[in-house]
Amino acid sequence: xxxxxxxxxxxxxxxxxxxxxxxxxxxxxxLLIPPDHLLHxxxxxxxxxxxxxxxALLAIAVDLVWGYLGILSLGHGAFFALGGYxxxxxxxxxxxxxxxxxxxxxxxxxVFLNWDSLPWxxxxxxxxxxxxxxIILVPGTxxxxxxxxxxxxxxxxxxxSIMTQAMTYALMLAFFRNEMGFGGNNGLTDFxxxxxxxxxxxxxxxxxxxxxxxxxxxGYLCCRYIVNSKLGRVSIAVRDxxxxxxxxxxxxxxxxxxxFTFSAVLAGIAGALYVPQVGIINPSEFSPINSIEIVVWxxxxxxxxxxxxxxGALIVNYAKxxxxxxxxxxxxxxxxGLFIAxxxxxxxxxxxxxxxxxxQNPLKEVAEK
Amino acid sequence: xITLESFKRRDQVFKFLTDNDHHGIDTSKGDILYxxxxxxxxxxxxxxDNLNLYLREGELRCIIGxxxxxxxxxxxxxxxxxxxxxxxxYLGQNINLLEYNESEIAQLGIGRKFQKPTVFEQHTVFExxxxxxxxxxxxxxxxxxxxxxxxxxxxxxxxxLAGLIEMKQLPAALLSHGQKQWLEIAMLVMQxxxxxxxxxxxxGMTHQEMEKTAELLNSLAGEHTxxxxxxxxxxxxxxxxxxxxxxxxxxxxxxxxxxxxSNPAVVEVxxxx
Numbered sequence: 001x002x003x004x005x006x007x008x009x010x011x012x013x014x015x016x017x018x019x020x021x022x023x024x025x026x027x028x029x030x031l032l033i034p035p036d037h038l039l040h041x042x043x044x045x046x047x048x049x050x051x052x053x054x055x056a057l058l059a060i061a062v063d064l065v066w067g068y069l070g071i072l073s074l075g076h077g078a079f080f081a082l083g084g085y086x087x088x089x090x091x092x093x094x095x096x097x098x099x100x101x102x103x104x105x106x107x108x109x110x111v112f113l114n115w116d117s118l119p120w121x122x123x124x125x126x127x128x129x130x131x132x133x134x135i136i137l138v139p140g141t142x143x144x145x146x147x148x149x150x151x152x153x154x155x156x157x158x159x160x161s162i163m164t165q166a167m168t169y170a171l172m173l174a175f176f177r178n179e180m181g182f183g184g185n186n187g188l189t190d191f192x193x194x195x196x197x198x199x200x201x202x203x204x205x206x207x208x209x210x211x212x213x214x215x216x217x218x219g220y221l222c223c224r225y226i227v228n229s230k231l232g233r234v235s236i237a238v239r240d241x242x243x244x245x246x247x248x249x250x251x252x253x254x255x256x257x258x259x260f261t262f263s264a265v266l267a268g269i270a271g272a273l274y275v276p277q278v279g280i281i282n283p284s285e286f287s288p289i290n291s292i293e294i295v296v297w298x299x300x301x302x303x304x305x306x307x308x309x310x311x312g313a314l315i316v317n318y319a320k321x322x323x324x325x326x327x328x329x330x331x332x333x334x335x336x337g338l339f340i341a342x343x344x345x346x347x348x349x350x351x352x353x354x355x356x357x358x359x360q361n362p363l364k365e366v367a368e369k
Numbered sequence: 370x371i372t373l374e375s376f377k378r379r380d381q382v383f384k385f386l387t388d389n390d391h392h393g394i395d396t397s398k399g400d401i402l403y404x405x406x407x408x409x410x411x412x413x414x415x416x417x418d419n420l421n422l423y424l425r426e427g428e429l430r431c432i433i434g435x436x437x438x439x440x441x442x443x444x445x446x447x448x449x450x451x452x453x454x455x456x457x458x459y460l461g462q463n464i465n466l467l468e469y470n471e472s473e474i475a476q477l478g479i480g481r482k483f484q485k486p487t488v489f490e491q492h493t494v495f496e497x498x499x500x501x502x503x504x505x506x507x508x509x510x511x512x513x514x515x516x517x518x519x520x521x522x523x524x525x526x527x528x529x530l531a532g533l534i535e536m537k538q539l540p541a542a543l544l545s546h547g548q549k550q551w552l553e554i555a556m557l558v559m560q561x562x563x564x565x566x567x568x569x570x571x572x573g574m575t576h577q578e579m580e581k582t583a584e585l586l587n588s589l590a591g592e593h594t595x596x597x598x599x600x601x602x603x604x605x606x607x608x609x610x611x612x613x614x615x616x617x618x619x620x621x622x623x624x625x626x627x628x629x630x631s632n633p634a635v636v637e638v639x640x641x642x
Binding site: 226229230231233234236237240241243244245246247248249250251252254255258 | 448476487488496501506514556
């Protein structure tokens with residue numbers, strides 16, 4: 001199956017091999033090599049890399065809808081954050097009576113707000129299986145309902161982008177409120193355990209990193225499968241000429257709806273893996289600027305390439321970590337400069353720049369005839 | 370489309386129980402399209418005004434008329450893009466087209482070529498035809514769809530008909546304007562439509578290309594019903610057996626090219642210029 005998906009996808013094979021080697025090396029180097037050794041990878045680095053990988057998964061989710069379907073979603077951060085909140089709720093319930101107030105049932109913020117019982121929507125989140133289902137269901141349902149109305153009414157282009165932006169902004173405002181029951185502007189934090197294992201331990205950190213790598217690899221394979229199928233070709237056709245597709249007999253809104261929902265689910269999974277690694281989820285994850293940043297990653301790496309999205313996410317986030325540490329005041333200038341440079345020098349992104357040569361081949365063939 | 374209103378009717382079976390189960394288009398009376406008393410207006414401007422039009426199955430019909438005569442609006446109504454204010458449009462005797470949306474109408478067997486050639490530029494010519502192929506066009510089906518040997522043969526056959534077989538693996542963006550027009554017609558044929566609506570197929574074409582297009586359209590008539598909307602009178606003369614002249618949203622004249630050309634009303638509004 002995997003071999004079939006990767007047939008003709010040399011870059012994908014290279015990427016997955018590199019990812020596999022990196023994951024194996026980082027995991028082993030952290031657990032087996034003593035800390036004072038040169039080749040040791042610190043737990044801090046492991047967690048940082050894990051965080052990048054969840055961003056990369058988020059980026060391919062955006063590339064699938066933007067690059068291949070032409071829906072410029074400026075609200076994918078919302079699905080990411082929702083997945084994160086679901087995971088956060090599970091982790092909160094795992095805290096049990098070890099919170100500051102020592103209440104066995106209620107989270108600290110609920111005690112602080114003088115609530116005497118658990119809100120109904122927190123029920124069930126003490127079970128991991130329930131949370132796992134919700135990680136898929138919550139972002140998926142929101143995307144489905146949002147898409148149902150938007151695509152059926154044929155909202156497209158910049159109007160749709162603005163609506164997605166408004167959606168994530170509205171969610172941010174809602175989650176800031178204490179009455180919503182998600183911890184207000186502090187969000188959910190101070191997690192202790194995941195599945196009974198301490199989040200502070202090295203092996204759990206490595207486990208989360210490996211899970212993120214696995215999720216990224218699977219997400220990539222799923223997206224590649226979609227893109228290679230006839231469904232992928234219909235998507236590109238929708239992107240390039242929506243009316244033509246409609247008059248060929250395809251229900252365009254159904255196609256948009258399913259791919260958008262699938263992409264939101266991927267984003268939600270990325271968010272769920274992100275939260276235990278960074279240890280906090282708060283409403284600022286919904287902020288519109290986050291969603292725009294994801295689009296910048298994809299544009300930078302190269303639209304409609306999947307791998308470009310991953311590359312863009314890794315480059316920008318590595319640069320962000322570096323600059324905000326070394327020269328915090330110039331980070332935004334560096335990001336802006338990078339974006340301008342890529343737009344001017346390689347309008348199709350970093351990967352698109354290298355693929356240009358391949359694209360010219362058919363022309364040459366004709367010329368030779 | 371099931372509205373609440375239809376549930377209130379006590380004199381008939383609920384619509385969803387009876388509808389959507391067409392075993393083909395009923396053309397036993399020989400006509401494939403029935404347009405009756407059709408009217409549509411935009412902000413008070415009557416684009417189509419009480420229009421009646423019948424198409425025989427398998428004929429090649431040209432619709433001509435000055436700008437604003439309602440030609441493109443008529444196409445829009447037949448293909449479900451615009452809803453009329455009143456009147457009826459039936460495909461065969463049994464299918465009320467006004468109940469369906471664009472993609473459903475396409476699936477029922479009406480193909481439409483746009484005024485401006487519209488093909489999928491990023492896809493190869495072959496893929497363009499693959500996407501147009503008749504068959505199941507639901508989301509889950511396309512995810513797992515595979516081309517059979519038969520499908521590939523059919524695509525090759527249509528490519529040969531449209532004279533595009535040598536460009537098979539080229540991205541459609543590299544085709545010339547005329548080739549794009551043929552590709553779009555080829556895409557329509559892939560849908561196995563009963564009725565083909567072709568909007569200005571020769572605009573921007575050289576004389577040779579026009580001849581080739583006339584040949585192509587003539588070869589399609591018979592097996593399909595073909596409606597051509599065109600401005601170029603020479604081209605119409607070269608292909609048409611039947612001509613309908615539209616003027617201000619009405620049918621002004623109908624008949625062979627000679628009959629139409631000698632009609633004084635037509636000469637006055639259109640040909641006389």
